[in-house]
Amino acid sequence: MSMILHPSRRGFIKGAAALAGVSALSGFSAVPAYAAGLTVGFIYVGAKDDFGYNQAHAEGAAAVKAMDSVTVIEEENVPETVDCQKTMESMINFDGASLLFPTSFGYFDPHILEVAAKQPGVRFQHAGGMWNADKHPAHVGSYFGYIGMGQYLNGIAAAHATKTKKIGFVAAKPIPQVLLNINSFLLGARSVDPEITCQVIFTGEWSLAVKEAEATNALADQGVDVITCHVDGPKVVIETAAGRGAFVCGYHADQTALAPEKYLTGAEWNWAKVYTDMVKTTLDGGMIDNFVRGGLAEGFIKMSPLGPAVPEAGRNQFEAVKAEILKGGFAAIKGPLKDNGGNVIAEAGQSFVETDVALESMNYLVEGVVGSLS
Amino acid sequence: MGEGDLGLWAVLVAMIGGAIRVSTPFIFVSLGECLTERSGRINLGLEGTLVFGAMSGYAVAYETNSAWIGVLAAALAGTVFGLFHGWVCKLPRVNDIAIGIALMLLGMGLAFFFGKPYIQPVAPDLPAIPLGFWSSSPQVEAALRVNVLFVVGIALAFLIAWLFRSTRIGLVIRVVGDSSDAARAMGISVDRVRLLATAAGGALAGIGGAYLSLYYPGSWNEGISSGQGLMAVALVIFARWNPVNCIWAALLFGAAGALGPALQSIGISKGYYLSYAAPYVLTLILLIATSSTTRAVRGAPGELSITK
Known part of the structure; x- marks a missing residue:
């Protein structure tokens, strides 16, 4: 049902690109070139101006967009189904994203975990408290606030x-x-x-x-x-x-x-501060903590x-x-x-x-x- | 009573209120679909028309600052979708169900695309008639705030029933829907009748969408319909292609939908996922109870591709 109701635009473009001749893309490496700058992907479950959850994240993404040598790609209305895996894969493989923020709670298990297993060079940051050091890979992390x-x-x-x-x-x-x-x-x-x-x-x-x-x-x-x-x-x-x-x-x-x-x-939420901090850490060559939390005091x-x-x-x-x-x-x-x-x-x-x-x-x-x- | 605490009565009041608030889009879409199906065609695209109607109605109401011009715009947009469906289905070897699904996706896609700038602004609402003025209970007053479109929808159902029963136009639609050969023998242009019936059905679905965005819940967002247009198409079968039955089916559906929140609000909160499934369980039970293994679906137009 959700495939019918929410066709993935990215999925369509991907299909169209494949038809147009995939040979042109065959030289494209799955691991993105880093020196050219950082591509950051944001995925939202709803519209990014919904006066709510998605708008709060999109305001954070807008702050990242204003930073130097960063390219931001976004996709809205991605359901918490295999659709979000397709979106992540295409952000990584076609847009060269190496830092992803799939923001909805239901994206984590199994979707982020499955894509993460195939993409060890990409950093996945998930909003919510699901990441566990014993069970989940080190290039996946969770962040949340004491709201x-x-x-x-x-x-x-x-x-x-x-x-x-x-x-x-x-x-x-x-x-x-x-x-x-x-x-x-x-x-x-x-x-x-x-x-x-x-x-x-x-x-x-x-x-x-x-x-x-x-x-x-x-x-x-x-x-x-x-x-x-x-x-x-x-x-x-x-x-x-x-x-x-x-x-x-x-x-x-x-x-x-x-x-x-x-x-x-x-x-x-005040994601602008959180996201710009994380992107800055990545640009400086550092690793984002897997477990990031903060409240009123931390902004x-x-x-x-x-x-x-x-x-x-x-x-x-x-x-x-x-x-x-x-x-x-x-x-x-x-x-x-x-x-x-x-x-x-x-x-x-x-x-x-x-x-x-x-x-x-x-x-x-x-x-x-x-x-x-x- | 009195102190604003109605106990179990609150559930009944809430269900009546819910029936009145939630049923209007179901009434309009199912009446539109009823009209189209009686002419022998199925338009599954009404979900897309509903969503596009919600968006265009909200956008135009916001730009012109008049909710009624918004409703008009939604009806016009619905007409265009209906005309397109009717025109494409006229071409040889075109399946009306497939076109319907395509139009559903197109309508939703276009609505999302053009609707982006209108998620944030606040458009004027349609007025309501306070039929609960006689009651001192705020719950009853709130439940009986009836929107004009609800009244129009009910009047329209009786009008369409009368149209089918006792007018020439109604007879023409029925003949086209029951036997296109007979219609051609009578010199009726089958395609033109179907085109007009589908266009009228689209207009009604558009108005249903405008009710969603301009009255209840009263704002445009991309999840506003959550499949109501599809349910309304199913309601037509449930109502046995009878416009007056469409009202009852829609009211029943609205009331059953209000059951879940109402039960939780008085503290009966165990198993709320089950009470949310009530409308669908009810539909299944009624469909099974009224079905028969020995005869075809009663009241179905003979030319309909799903019952042929």
């Missing part, structure tokens, strides 16, 4: 805006990064008012406009009055929620323009400007906690804490700071979150 902290700050702003003490979360899939965001959003809100609950609705896919709108409406029907999300393009959720009179917290990119009155704040993530609906007290608390997080070593998940099934997550005194790798395999929703994983 859960951003959702914690979202939660603080939400707690100061909610009247019904019900906040809501439209989530795509129950993977660790999404669960950490949901839990952080609620815990941030509960740090202000422990009676607040968070209703979560999973849509099952990264981008399903109608289902996201339905989920937002269902939350509003239940009296939820602050909504945030973790889907690829938050535009539909933000517009639908604001249309129902709910406040919104953004995610991935700045969505202030979509609902200026209702937008409280938002957790945004990996940033917060949208606070909206007009956040009251004075909320602003002060938001800024104070943000300053605390910037010092490093902040823990949103700390004991005593139970999950929403009553199991103990952390004993009193125990805490998981933002950099704790254990958070990257999160498989629970904390007490106060209404919802389940399957």
Whole structure:
């Protein structure tokens, strides 16, 4: 189905090139010539101006494009299927890319791993926490940011805006990064008012406009009055929620323009810094670390400007906690804490700071979150 | 009640609301396909027409600052796609299903290509009629916010049913769809009737697309349809080529689609992947229940290539 619905443009060009006479290309080496400069490939699962995940990465790619002796190639709307292997192969073999950023979560296993096994000279950088030194090759790496902290700050702003003490979360899939965001959003809100609950609705896919709108409406029907999300393009959720009179917290990119009155704040990626650093390391002949992480302090993530609906007290608390997080070593998940099934997550005194790798395999929703994983 | 907490009733209200919000594109596309299929041709390209209609409607609404001009533009774009399909299928040894699939891909490709600059801007929305004004419950009010296009779609279904039943135009379409030989004997130009029926079907699908981008969910992006145009084509078979049944099929589909989020919102969240499959399970059950091993599909136009 997805082959029919999403024909790969690159696949087509490749086919056409083969028909036109592949002999002309036979002298082309699979290992790219390096001295001529570095070719970097970015692959997105959706449109690169989606007000969300892909836009955040594309803004990073734009910053790389502005660097000297770097050529950037991009492809959008590449599904998490064998299509993305074709895209990677053609970026490597036809465009001479030696550094790839396949940005979507589902690209990693098996797609990046399969192409990486065939292309030892190419560096693969994947956004998300999937790379494991014991299992995966050394020319593959993962990078991610502690954006859960951003959702914690979202939660603080939400707690100061909610009247019904019900906040809501439209989530795509129950993977660790999404669960950490949901839990952080609620815990941030509960740090202000422990009676607040968070209703979560999973849509099952990264981008399903109608289902996201339905989920937002269902939350509003239940009296939820602050909504945030973790889907690829938050535009539909933000517009639908604001249309129902709910406040919104953004995610991935700045969505202030979509609902200026209702937008409280938002957790945004700042990939421009991360990507230019990585490309600079490569150009200087160094190796990028296989495991790259950072948060607010390292400039990996940033917060949208606070909206007009956040009251004075909320602003002060938001800024104070943000300053605390910037010092490093902040823990949103700390004991005593139970999950929403009553199991103990952390004993009193125990805490998981933002950099704790254990958070990257999160498989629970904390007490106060209404919802389940399957 | 009262305090905005409806409990299990909330699921029912949400399903009614979902049926009204989600069904409109299904209604328009399935009515368009119904018209085309009754003339004896299948246009599988309506998914592409729907997506292109969504894009062109949004783009024109943004440029002219009028949602209605956007709807008009989407209908015009749909007409062009329909005319193209009808014209190509007139040529000898052309398969209408293959052309349909080609047009589906073409429509989506063109929409993605021309739609790039319109993903970010915010276009004006179509107005809604607040039929829930009598209720003090915000949930009921929200569920009964009915878009004008929904009303138009339902009226159109009855109009098309009347057209088929009691007018000469309807008779001509039916004759062409049931037996092209009989139609030729009557002196009717089969190709021209099919061309016009496919064009009208395309226009309706375009309007369905405009509803997606201009009302609900109300913005243009490349994943906006997620296969709704294809489902609507299947709904026509499910509705047995009867325009009024198309409404019911579309409403049922919309309501079943709202079930998943509504159940999760009241805390019944186990097995949400299953509740999301509800529309498809429902379709399967109904199709099996109404099928027969001894006779052909009831109501199918005789000239249709899939039932011949």
